[in-house]
Amino acid sequence: MPAASNALQDILRGITRTIGASADRGRVADYIPELAGVDPDQFGIAIATADGQLLTAGDAAVPFSIQSVSKVFTLALALGKIGDRLWDRVGREPSGLAFDSILLLEQERGRPRNPFINAGAIVTTDVVLTGSSPREALGAILRFVRDAADDADIHINEAVARSEIATGHRNFALAHYMLSHQNLTNAPDLTLGTYFHHCAIEMTCAQLAMAGRFLIDAPGMPRLISPQRQRRINALMMTCGHYNGSGDFAFRVGLPGKSGVGGGILVIAPGKASIAVWSPGLNAYGNSKLGTEAMEALTTQTGWSVFG
Ligand code: DON
Numbered sequence: 001m002p003a004a005s006n007a008l009q010d011i012l013r014g015i016t017r018t019i020g021a022s023a024d025r026g027r028v029a030d031y032i033p034e035l036a037g038v039d040p041d042q043f044g045i046a047i048a049t050a051d052g053q054l055l056t057a058g059d060a061a062v063p064f065s066i067q068s069v070s071k072v073f074t075l076a077l078a079l080g081k082i083g084d085r086l087w088d089r090v091g092r093e094p095s096g097l098a099f100d101s102i103l104l105l106e107q108e109r110g111r112p113r114n115p116f117i118n119a120g121a122i123v124t125t126d127v128v129l130t131g132s133s134p135r136e137a138l139g140a141i142l143r144f145v146r147d148a149a150d151d152a153d154i155h156i157n158e159a160v161a162r163s164e165i166a167t168g169h170r171n172f173a174l175a176h177y178m179l180s181h182q183n184l185t186n187a188p189d190l191t192l193g194t195y196f197h198h199c200a201i202e203m204t205c206a207q208l209a210m211a212g213r214f215l216i217d218a219p220g221m222p223r224l225i226s227p228q229r230q231r232r233i234n235a236l237m238m239t240c241g242h243y244n245g246s247g248d249f250a251f252r253v254g255l256p257g258k259s260g261v262g263g264g265i266l267v268i269a270p271g272k273a274s275i276a277v278w279s280p281g282l283n284a285y286g287n288s289k290l291g292t293e294a295m296e297a298l299t300t301q302t303g304w305s306v307f308g
Pocket of ligand 1: 066067068069099100118164171196199259260261262286287
């Protein structure tokens with residue numbers, strides 16, 4: 001292992017030790033039994049570097065529900081399908097509100113603020129679904145994730161998807177509201193069935209860090225989208241990827257990231273690395289509490305930042 005990788009591996013081990021000693025681990029999401037039952041003491045971290053290394057520590061080989069982290073892949077696919085026409089249907093501004101808020105949707109006539117709040121991701125899912133069946137759309141999303149990670153062993157947890165469908169009343173409200181403004185092409189149950197299933201993809205930190213490499217923008221990394229699109233998705237992750245906690249994440253971590261309610265976060269250090277961290281306990285914004293603290297420690301110790 002090169003000296004730089006040794007140093008990085010030591011940093012990961014040190015962070016994992018510190019996190020392991022944390023008393024306050026946040027609150028595990030409890031809206032469905034499959035998430036409520038996850039052991040809050042788990043913590044994993046993985047870094048896929050631009051020079052082809054994969055470094056891991058803690059529970060980096062344990063699969064977890066990626067939930068809203070999947071919105072990054074769906075956004076990339078929706079942009080690939082209809083390009084900048086997507087922005088007629090979804091905005092690019094932080095909402096300053098919770099991920100499942102309906103408040104602005106009424107004021108802004110059914111056009112969600114950004115593609116990472118639930119309403120926005122329902123629209124990107126609708127775009128991917130149009131012209132195909134939910135099975136085909138999910139096949140395309142899974143194919144993209146597997147290609148990005150270079151790993152065929154990535155699957156959807158059906159039980160999670162079914163629980164989400166049974167309890168996702170707010171998401172149904174968002175979808176129907178957007179339909180009333182002609183901002184949904186497919187039937188709400190088909191679009192939401194597809195949405196809930198891609199949120200129910202399970203990955204390990206190692207797989208997720210590998211999958212994020214298409215956003216690093218460095219030679220030798222998977223080239224699934226154009227460099228300009230990489231930069232734009234990173235910009236959206238920075239400004240909107242943590243909902244009403246996005247400003248705080250940018251302040252503390254200094255890199256673009258996308259969180260999920262399963263406790264995972266995908267973070268991109270442009271030109272350098274793709275990082276996945278997972279700790280199931282959440283903070284008040286619904287983002288991983290210790291995952292955020294671990295990322296703050298990592299960027300403090302490496303000096304990685306998009307701000308210089
Ligand atoms: O839409 C939902 O409720 C979930 N399937 C995804 C939400 C989520 O991950 C929010 N992020 N923290």
